[in-house]
Amino acid sequence: MSWALTPLEWEALSLSLKVAAWATVASLPLGLFIAWILARHRFPGHAILNGVVHLPLVLPPVVVGYVLLIVLGRGGALGGWLYDTFGLSFAFTWKGAAVAAAVMAFPLMVRAMRLSLEAVDPSLEHAARTLGAAPYRVFFTVTLPLMLPGVVTGSVLAFARALGEFGATITFVSNIPGETQTLPLALYSFTQVPGGENSALRLAVLAVIVALIALIASEALARRVQRMTRGEERA
Amino acid sequence: MPDLMAEQNALLSLNVQRRTGDFAIDVKIEAGPGITALFGKSGAGKSTVVAMLAGLIKPDSGHIRVDGHTLFDSAQGIDIAPEHRHVGYVFQDARLFPHMSVAKNLRYGLNRLEPAKRTETFERVISLLGLESLLQRRPANLSGGEKQRVAIGRALLSNPRILLMDEPLASLDAARKSEILPYIERLATDFELPVVYVSHAVEEVVRLSDTLVLISNGHVAAQGDVEEIMGRIDLGPLTGRYEAGAVLTPSVEAQVSEHHLTKLSLLGHDMFVPAVDLALGQRVRLRVRARDVSLALTRPEGTSILNILPCTVREIQSGPGSHVEVALSVTPRGADTPTSNPQTVLARITQKSLTDMKLKTGKPVHALIKAVAIDRHSLGGYGAGTNRL
Numbered sequence: 255m256s257w258a259l260t261p262l263e264w265e266a267l268s269l270s271l272k273v274a275a276w277a278t279v280a281s282l283p284l285g286l287f288i289a290w291i292l293a294r295h296r297f298p299g300h301a302i303l304n305g306v307v308h309l310p311l312v313l314p315p316v317v318v319g320y321v322l323l324i325v326l327g328r329g330g331a332l333g334g335w336l337y338d339t340f341g342l343s344f345a346f347t348w349k350g351a352a353v354a355a356a357v358m359a360f361p362l363m364v365r366a367m368r369l370s371l372e373a374v375d376p377s378l379e380h381a382a383r384t385l386g387a388a389p390y391r392v393f394f395t396v397t398l399p400l401m402l403p404g405v406v407t408g409s410v411l412a413f414a415r416a417l418g419e420f421g422a423t424i425t426f427v428s429n430i431p432g433e434t435q436t437l438p439l440a441l442y443s444f445t446q447v448p449g450g451e452n453s454a455l456r457l458a459v460l461a462v463i464v465a466l467i468a469l470i471a472s473e474a475l476a477r478r479v480q481r482m483t484r485g486e487e488r489a
Numbered sequence: 490m491p492d493l494m495a496e497q498n499a500l501l502s503l504n505v506q507r508r509t510g511d512f513a514i515d516v517k518i519e520a521g522p523g524i525t526a527l528f529g530k531s532g533a534g535k536s537t538v539v540a541m542l543a544g545l546i547k548p549d550s551g552h553i554r555v556d557g558h559t560l561f562d563s564a565q566g567i568d569i570a571p572e573h574r575h576v577g578y579v580f581q582d583a584r585l586f587p588h589m590s591v592a593k594n595l596r597y598g599l600n601r602l603e604p605a606k607r608t609e610t611f612e613r614v615i616s617l618l619g620l621e622s623l624l625q626r627r628p629a630n631l632s633g634g635e636k637q638r639v640a641i642g643r644a645l646l647s648n649p650r651i652l653l654m655d656e657p658l659a660s661l662d663a664a665r666k667s668e669i670l671p672y673i674e675r676l677a678t679d680f681e682l683p684v685v686y687v688s689h690a691v692e693e694v695v696r697l698s699d700t701l702v703l704i705s706n707g708h709v710a711a712q713g714d715v716e717e718i719m720g721r722i723d724l725g726p727l728t729g730r731y732e733a734g735a736v737l738t739p740s741v742e743a744q745v746s747e748h749h750l751t752k753l754s755l756l757g758h759d760m761f762v763p764a765v766d767l768a769l770g771q772r773v774r775l776r777v778r779a780r781d782v783s784l785a786l787t788r789p790e791g792t793s794i795l796n797i798l799p800c801t802v803r804e805i806q807s808g809p810g811s812h813v814e815v816a817l818s819v820t821p822r823g824a825d826t827p828t829s830n831p832q833t834v835l836a837r838i839t840q841k842s843l844t845d846m847k848l849k850t851g852k853p854v855h856a857l858i859k860a861v862a863i864d865r866h867s868l869g870g871y872g873a874g875t876n877r878l
Contacts, residue, residue, distance in 0.1 A: 381584040383571035384543050385598030385647045395597075399588045483588045484629060 259460075260453075265432055266440035267460060273348055273436055274416035277356035278409050281363060285408065289367035294376075310422075311361040319425025322354055326426075350427035351434045355416035363412040370404020371397070403480045410472035414465060437461055500683050501525065501651060505541050505551035505561075514538065514548075514707040523699030524677050524684045526715075528691070529727065534707040535687045539653045542685065543578045544571035556650045556683075575601065577649030577682075581656040583636040585628035591639050592624040598647025611646060617679060618642045618672055634665035638672065645680065652676065655687045666693075673697060691732050695719065695776045703727055715774065720833030722806045722814045725779075733814065734778035735835040741771050750795075750860065756832055757822030761795040762863045779814060781862035782836035785855045786846055796858040800834060802850050805843070812839050815848065817856055834858075 259267065292304055310318050326333040327345045336342045344350035374397055382392040398405075420438040427434040429443060441457040444450035501520040507513070514534045518525070527535040540546040542553055544560065547568065553561040555576070560569045585594050595614070599607055615621055618638045628636060637657055644652060654673070658666045674697060677684050688694050694701060695715055702712040705727045711718050718724060720735040739753035739760055746764070753760040753773065760775075767773055788797060800817035807813045819832040834856045848854065 375584075377580070377582070378584055378586060380545050380571070381578065381580065382586070382597070384545070384574070384576060384578040385643065386572045386575075386601040387597070388570075388572050396586060 262431070262440070263457065263460065266435060266437045266457065267464070269348060269351075269432070269435065270417055270437040270464075273351045273355055273419075274413050276349075276352040277359060277416040278363075278413045280352070281356040281360055281412065282405075282409065285360065285363040285367055285412075286405070289364050289371055289408075292364070293368045293371040307364050308361045310358050315358060315419075315421025316425050318357055319354060319422035322350070322357065322422065322426040326350070326353065344427070346427050346430060346434065348427075348433055351419075351423050351436060352416075354422040354426045355419040356412075358419050358422050359412035359415035362415050363408040366408030366411055367401065367404045370401040370407070373404075374400045400483055402483055403476055406472065406476050406479050410468065410475075414468055417464065417468070418461075437464075500556055501685070502552070502554040503538070503542065505538065505548035505553065507537070507541070507546070507548045512707060516704065516707070516709055518702055518709065518712065520683065520685070520700050520702075522677070522681070522683050524673075524686050524697050525700040525702060526694045526698030527685060527687045527702050527704055528694045528698075529689065529704035529710075531689055533704045535689075535704050536655050538704070539578075539655050539685060539687055542651070542653055543576045544569060544574050558650065575648060575650045577644030577647055577652040579637070579640050579644050579652070579654045579657045581659050583628075583633075583640040585631075585636055585639055585643070587628050589628075590624070591620065591626050591628070591631070594628065594639060595620070595624075595643050595646055597643060601648040602646070614642045614645050617675065632665070633661050634668050637661065637665075637669055641669075641672065641676070645676070645682075649682065652680075652682050652684045653687075654684060656689070657686075658688075658690070658693060670696065691719075691728065691734075692776065695736055695774055716833070719776070720816065720835065722804055722816050722835065725806075725814055725835075732778065733835060733837070734776050734781070735816075735833045737775045737777060737819075737832050737834070738772050738830070739775060741765075741767050741769050741773060743769065755798070756819055756830070758798055758819070760798075760858075761860045763860065775863060777834060777858055777863060779835040779837040781858060782834060783857040784815070784817075784836055784838055784842070784846065784848070785857060788855050789857070792857070793859075794857045795860040796856075798834060798856045798858070800854055800856050802848055802852045802854060803833070804850065805848065807840070807843075811841075812837050813843050815843075817854065819856075820853070 288303070288307060292300070323345070324330050328334060328337055328343060333344060344353055378396055378400070379392050382396045383389070387395065418438055419436070420442070423434065423436065424439055429435050429439045435443070437457060437460065441454050441461070444454035444457065500522055501518065503516065503518045506515045512534070514537055516534070516538050527538060529535050537546055541548050542560070548561065548563065550563040551561070552559065552563070559565070559567050560574050561567060586597065589597070595611070599611065602610060618641060620638060620642055623631065623635060623639065628639070631639065641657070657673070658669060661669070670693070673686070676682060686697055698715055700712065701715045701718050703710045703718055703724060710727050711721070711724055716736045716738060719728065725733045737755055739755035741751060742754040742759070743752040744764065745752055745761070749764045750761045751763070751765050751767070753762060753775070762775065765773070799820045801820060802815060803818045804816040805813055815836045815838060817834045817836060819834060836856060
């Protein structure tokens, strides 16, 4: 048995990383916005918005995938419009896999960011206003730097969740090698064919390694950011 | 110069109303240059008034004008955003940005200043507040007093038209307070900036204020000179009964170094207080607590008490308890001494003494004040802004 990755394994791994990275980066601005609304504003639909954001956490992933298929599929209301207008198609493409992963990871991202935003003292923002900073400058120079640990944590959590996404992905974009077959889907495929145990085990080990690297890296990054925002001098 | 005076008096004009639940604020303040102190108990609404000035709390109605600029006017629908008010705000808790160095904190509001003036003003503020050695530090590594000095510097550098200080010393210990007080005294003078200073500590108010605004339960109970307001018995419950005491304004006559005392002159009478480092001839403010004053019908001989002031009884106010408050006017020495500068002493004595001494309005008495009882923390120059004139 060789240590080197087979082309199929490479394909699944790189696709997984690409899907997870896009899912995280693309949902970051929306995640920040929703976290800000939930943390800093009280309005009639607050509880409903909060519920909707957290829904993927409690729903069976298959349900999320099915809803995405209905809404974003070519025949769906939104999906049809996107295809007709921009030629953008999510169904059965890696972009769809990224959307499924983003939706599933969204509650984790928003939750971490919201918690860190709630920990930012609004009185610091008031002080910044009296010093002549308009609200947008206050956000980018005071609020965002101070909530950065939460943004990092939220992004890493979302990335990790996106890497492991299975149910919504296979329901929405199916299991197409080279296009939507991410690492978990490839692993699943191997367990479905006779003699695939060995290949499945190799992918399982690979998944563990990738997850570990992500966690260790995030820990180091979070600590660095924390030190920066708390304002302690470098030892 | 009546026109100039009127203009100066209009530096801050504030008339605001706001109701939150059962608590109503209705405050009118007209203040000139120098330090205007908002004085009153915790929860009286002082901080809310200052937050309204800065635009952080919106009044229900009224107007706020600073130096000719209207910041708020409900009738005209004007409500300038905090960032456009040019109001420097020093908070009780400093509120430095923890993720920035001291230098970056100081420069945060600098863009409101003309580019040509930035370097010079920065250097000036740094040296006034003694911040040179702190610039590279982070707020987490500063002491409470250092943080407050940085906060004052940061507010000054944002090119304010008025400086608001909301209990800037309340969270500091006595040593840190006396470290910062001289800086605050110099602000109004050096930067020719009107200052609104919120405090519930009587010694800070006596030392710093040019105009005193006594706030009670959301309303202005009195405003005017410190001496006048602190000498009013009827305001005793508001200035704090235990702390009640009048403010005298003698001038420095001599330093008596062998006894570590300073000799003062009040309407021709000698007074002695623990040594203070002030120039000869300078007028000082001296707060004498009512409970530190005894009364005698004749001038006592062979006593350890250094300060004996002949007075006449002006007003007597009996309370429900065992003691009464007596307001006394100090009798000037010699007929040629001008009395345009009336001095009031408050004394707290027992009902029994009042009856035994047969005290009544107009009766001459001697007020006895122990030199060691004089509150050194309130001893300071005569109002920061007044020195300037």
